Amino acid sequence: MATPKDGRHHGRMGLSVVVVDDQAAFRALARELLEADGFDVVGEATDVASALAVHRLLQPDVLLLDVRLPDGSGLDVARALMHGVSPAAVVLISTADYAHEVNRCGARAFIPKAALSGAALREALA
Secondary structure, eight states: OOBOOOSOOOSOOOOEEEEEOSOHHHHHHHHHHHHHTTOEEEEEESSHHHHHHHHHHHOOSEEEEESEETTEEHHHHHHHHHTSSSOOEEEEEESSOOGGGHHHHTOSEEEEGGGOOHHHHHHHHO
């Protein structure tokens, strides 16, 4: 399920981010952490299909993408976006270590879920 911007505009001009994860609690935590550090979380998605749809609709600067999704792999989403017209910077997240997949799928970086913060995302995008 894709969720566009919820109307909570903070007047910031930070990078726009879509959080893709099948766990609502993690999406809420990621939103809170990233918005507190100046990112503009413009949407959420829960699976591969909605990740692709919300990316097309919102064209975020960053797609924070869980690797394990209910209908497939976030790695496939990253590969698909690598060839897109306006690809977002894809940053993989997971509880398992997928750092070795970054170059193979075209992602910018990997951040373990437990280490997610605004600073970690900025460093991954640098």
